[in-house]
Amino acid sequence: PSCIRVNQSAIRPKCQQETEIKNQHKDIYSKVENHLTGYLHRIPRNNAIFKQYSDHLLDYLNQSYFTLLSYKDQLISLERAELLNQFDEQLKR
DSSP states (O other), rough: OOOOTTTTTGGOHHHHHHHHHHHHHHHHHHHHHHHHHTTOOOOOTTHHHHHHHHHHHHHHHHHHSSSSOOHHHHHHHHHHHHHHHHHHHHHHO
16 A cells, blocks of 8 residues: 555554454444345345355455565554654643
8 A cells, every 4th residue: 555554553463453353343244234134135144145254354354454564664654653652742741
């Protein structure tokens, strides 16, 4: 990507990345499931497509979070995070 978010996973510890993946998966999956089981579509919650979707979503999120950034992109992320921390500290004063 041409723009690296400050909360890029490369600068977070692995346990934080795993927690974020779990939360993202739960949030996205529940929204999709609720939409597809709702009035318009009426797909049963025990349909195998939901398990397949859950597995694919989890694979995608893991790949997205654990794909290594280039060294240059890691440095940019760290610099931006440090800069934002400095801004936060100045605002608190």
